[in-house]
Amino acid sequence: xxxxxxxxxxxxxxxxxxxxxxxxxxxxxxxxxxxxxxxxxxxxxxxxxxxxxxxxxxxxxxxxxxxxxxxxxxxxxxxxxxxxxxxxxxxxxxxxxxxxxxxxxxxxxxxxxxxxxxxxxxxxxxxxxxxxxxxxxxxxxxxxxxxxxxxxxxxxxxxxxxxxxxxxxxxxxxxxxxxxxxxxxxxxxxxxxxxxxxx
Amino acid sequence: xxxxxxxxxxxxxxxxxxxxxxxxxxxxxxxxxxxxxxxxxxxxxxxxxxxxxxxxxxxxxxxxxxxxxxxxxxxxxxxxxxxxxxxxxxxxxxxxxxxxxxxxxxxxxxxxxxxxxxxxxxxxxxxxxxxxxxxxxxxxxxxxxxxxxxxxxxxxxxxxxxxxxxxxxxxxxxxxxxxxxxxxxxxxxxxxxxxxxxx
Amino acid sequence: xxxxxxxxxxxxxxxxxxxxxxxxxxxxxxxxxxxxxxxxxxxxxxxxxxxxxxxxxxxxxxxxxxxxxxxxxxxxxxxxxxxxxxxxxxxxxxxxxxxxxxxxxxxxxxxxxxxxxxxxxxxxxxxxxxxxxxxxxxxxxxxxxxxxxxxxxxxxxxxxxxxxxxxxxxxxxxxxxxxxxxxxxxxxxxxxxxxxxxx
Amino acid sequence: xxxxxxxxxxxxxxxxxxxxxxxxxxxxxxxxxxxxxxxxxxxxxxxxxxxxxxxxxxxxxxxxxxxxxxxxxxxxxxxxxxxxxxxxxxxxxxxxxxxxxxxxxxxxxxxxxxxxxxxxxxxxxxxxxxxxxxxxxxxxxxxxxxxxxxxxxxxxxxxxxxxxxxxxxxxxxxxxxxxxxxxxxxxxxxxxxxxxxxx
Numbered sequence: 001x002x003x004x005x006x007x008x009x010x011x012x013x014x015x016x017x018x019x020x021x022x023x024x025x026x027x028x029x030x031x032x033x034x035x036x037x038x039x040x041x042x043x044x045x046x047x048x049x050x051x052x053x054x055x056x057x058x059x060x061x062x063x064x065x066x067x068x069x070x071x072x073x074x075x076x077x078x079x080x081x082x083x084x085x086x087x088x089x090x091x092x093x094x095x096x097x098x099x100x101x102x103x104x105x106x107x108x109x110x111x112x113x114x115x116x117x118x119x120x121x122x123x124x125x126x127x128x129x130x131x132x133x134x135x136x137x138x139x140x141x142x143x144x145x146x147x148x149x150x151x152x153x154x155x156x157x158x159x160x161x162x163x164x165x166x167x168x169x170x171x172x173x174x175x176x177x178x179x180x181x182x183x184x185x186x187x188x189x190x191x192x193x194x195x196x197x198x199x
Numbered sequence: 200x201x202x203x204x205x206x207x208x209x210x211x212x213x214x215x216x217x218x219x220x221x222x223x224x225x226x227x228x229x230x231x232x233x234x235x236x237x238x239x240x241x242x243x244x245x246x247x248x249x250x251x252x253x254x255x256x257x258x259x260x261x262x263x264x265x266x267x268x269x270x271x272x273x274x275x276x277x278x279x280x281x282x283x284x285x286x287x288x289x290x291x292x293x294x295x296x297x298x299x300x301x302x303x304x305x306x307x308x309x310x311x312x313x314x315x316x317x318x319x320x321x322x323x324x325x326x327x328x329x330x331x332x333x334x335x336x337x338x339x340x341x342x343x344x345x346x347x348x349x350x351x352x353x354x355x356x357x358x359x360x361x362x363x364x365x366x367x368x369x370x371x372x373x374x375x376x377x378x379x380x381x382x383x384x385x386x387x388x389x390x391x392x393x394x395x396x397x398x
Numbered sequence: 399x400x401x402x403x404x405x406x407x408x409x410x411x412x413x414x415x416x417x418x419x420x421x422x423x424x425x426x427x428x429x430x431x432x433x434x435x436x437x438x439x440x441x442x443x444x445x446x447x448x449x450x451x452x453x454x455x456x457x458x459x460x461x462x463x464x465x466x467x468x469x470x471x472x473x474x475x476x477x478x479x480x481x482x483x484x485x486x487x488x489x490x491x492x493x494x495x496x497x498x499x500x501x502x503x504x505x506x507x508x509x510x511x512x513x514x515x516x517x518x519x520x521x522x523x524x525x526x527x528x529x530x531x532x533x534x535x536x537x538x539x540x541x542x543x544x545x546x547x548x549x550x551x552x553x554x555x556x557x558x559x560x561x562x563x564x565x566x567x568x569x570x571x572x573x574x575x576x577x578x579x580x581x582x583x584x585x586x587x588x589x590x591x592x593x594x595x596x597x
Numbered sequence: 598x599x600x601x602x603x604x605x606x607x608x609x610x611x612x613x614x615x616x617x618x619x620x621x622x623x624x625x626x627x628x629x630x631x632x633x634x635x636x637x638x639x640x641x642x643x644x645x646x647x648x649x650x651x652x653x654x655x656x657x658x659x660x661x662x663x664x665x666x667x668x669x670x671x672x673x674x675x676x677x678x679x680x681x682x683x684x685x686x687x688x689x690x691x692x693x694x695x696x697x698x699x700x701x702x703x704x705x706x707x708x709x710x711x712x713x714x715x716x717x718x719x720x721x722x723x724x725x726x727x728x729x730x731x732x733x734x735x736x737x738x739x740x741x742x743x744x745x746x747x748x749x750x751x752x753x754x755x756x757x758x759x760x761x762x763x764x765x766x767x768x769x770x771x772x773x774x775x776x777x778x779x780x781x782x783x784x785x786x787x788x789x790x791x792x793x794x795x796x
Binding site for chain 4: 010011012043049050051081082083084085086087088090091093094097133136137140
């Protein structure tokens with residue numbers, strides 16, 4: 001079983017991404033359960049605007065798309081900006097839009113029987129909304145969202161420190177993230193045994 | 200296996216609810232699969248404001264709550280008003296808020312291993328957002344949202360006819376609803392075989 | 399000039415409403431500018447479900463509606479539940495839905511040339527989304543939302559103390575609320591001098 | 598008085614943008630009122646990821662930012678993808694994030710006394726939510742959103758034709774867009790006469 005993490009930070013490598021720090025902490029919970037993990041920092045790649053699976057001419061989406069389809073579990077890890085999903089997360093979802101009409105050998109949308117979760121960090125308010133937006137789009141495509149398949153870290157009210165600078169709430173975020181990992185793996189395994197089918 | 204449908208129309212019985220018409224059409228897809236169904240029109244009951252499981256003194260939430268816990272599948276059926284979930288749907292979610300800390304014999308939140316879906320009707324734009332809001336809150340509680348576990352009907356742009364008055368798009372809504380039923384049942388069965396557990 | 403504050407707490411009087419405490423602090427900023435203020439705790443009144451201006455038979459919406467139309471400034475003050483607007487705030491917006499087709503002597507929707515703002519408290523994440531939802535619905539009706547016409551207080555991540563129990567961030571919330579008051583009054587006065595007209 | 602329109606289509610020039618067609622129709626309503634208009638197709642420019650006003654090294658945001666600050670009225674014109682704002686619109690808002698702390702000679706955030714509106718096209722449901730998300734972020738920055746300062750076009754339920762392919766609802770979208778223009782101009786003029794000030 002494989003889990004792919006897409007880090008949607010706005011900061012290109014090798015800049016420090018707060019989201020990546022929390023994400024790597026959650027990734028260990030997957031590895032402890034024997035799930036192979038991989039992390040891609042989206043902004044390091046050229047994801048051309050569009051809604052097809054290959055926009056040609058230098059487009060690096062096809063590689064990321066292959067990684068998604070090669071995994072049982074997808075986790076979108078993202079900061080909040082203005083309490084909303086950032087452009088990078090939206091670009092990923094847009095490029096996945098083509099999956100609406102792409103089907104497997106049994107005529108099922110390719111996202112069927114895959115599960116997805118969300119990890120959010122921000123220095124302020126907005127995580128729940130970001131989770132709902134991303135989860136809503138993924139359900140639209142056919143991904144199953146297990147109960148409590150997310151974690152987040154932030155503070156409030158108003159602007160505040162980043163995850164790495166702060167010292168509050170990290171235990172809660174990590175504990176919640178470890179249970180999210182457990183839930184994602186459980187539902188992925190249940191669907192592997194008894195998959196969804198087309199009517 | 201049982202599925203409970205909560206119709207969150209603003210119209211008390213016996214007024215005609217467009218949402219209920221589409222919902223009953225989808226319910227037959229559950230019955231054809233051997234799943235028992237029940238429908239409650241929320242506005243016919245006194246759901247007192249609050250976030251506990253029993254607000255006392257005439258509160259009729261405890262009966263609806265018992266119905267949710269007695270079912271494997273929960274479907275929130277709702278109109279859109281101003282392109283957002285109505286007060287009735289929000290009241291249901293608020294009253295479910297207590298489920299965050301209510302656990303079963305194995306210490307799991309009571310919503311774990313239950314699945315949920317959404318049915319929306321409106322004379323105008325707003326269904327996807329209503330689905331994301333409701334699904335987001337239910338995932339928060341521990342419900343699993345299967346891929347494409349929803350359907351909707353509306354038109355646009357601007358105000359238009361209601362479901363019963365209209366003649367466009369109904370085949371799409373019903374076909375999508377029948378697949379949603381299939382997906383909800385499949386994931387409920389998969390989780391019944393291989394349930395989520397606490398870490 | 400008058401400002402009406404609708405407190406959408408779920409708690410009936412005389413229970414303590416955290417939202418009301420912050421709201422009354424912001425109200426003093428209006429009074430210092432010579433704006434008369436009034437506060438209604440919505441849950442103390444029988445607001446029947448529906449989308450007309452009078453649902454008859456004990457409906458107490460007509461009195462609140464009269465208060466809105468008698469004011470230049472409307473402020474929705476509300477808690478967050480599950481990071482979304484509560485049923486009480488949604489009920490208020492639903493009942494205002496009738497204002498879409500109600501016009502003044504010059505054929506303008508009744509909300510034209512009125513301004514609106516939002517005050518949010520919660521023990522956790524969700525304020526920005528609640529502000530966007532409420533502001534979006536009010537703009538739909540014709541209210542003008544001045545820049546930065548809101549304030550909020552919360553914490554995070556995960557559940558935490560309420561406004562009255564906490565000791566962080568209150569200065570920020572109050573300072574932001576005082577500027578919001580200033581902005582609401584400024585735009586209300588600008589529109590009083592130079593009103594919007596119909597095409 | 599000047600109005601700047603940012604078209605957030607995913608399609609680079611010279612591809613046909615449905616959003617641009619509706620936008621240009623609305624732009625004539627501004628010109629008829631003597632307001633100068635300009636339209637920028639965002640995807641034609643290199644808007645680097647980040648939240649500063651200049652990300653250096655080929656970043657074309659500074660030119661667009663200058664256009665925003667040179668205008669009294671900003672209109673975000675955008676398609677919907679998955680019923681949410683596209684990455685291009687989110688990128689614009691992110692780059693505007695720096696305006697939170699940029700002030701004018703009198704210490705006011707640079708967005709104060711500017712007004713903003715939204716135009717949305719989509720082949721399906723989602724416009725109201727897109728408007729609320731964009732308007733919410735702009736209010737956060739200090740822009741004032743006049744009542745009914747938006748228009749949209751779409752259909753539903755499910756996938757359907759694009760604006761140019763369709764023949765329904767265009768009169769409604771254009772009439773609503775013309776009134777939105779009127780409202781944006783009226784509030785911009787009112788604020789020009791009687792501006793917001795800092796406390």
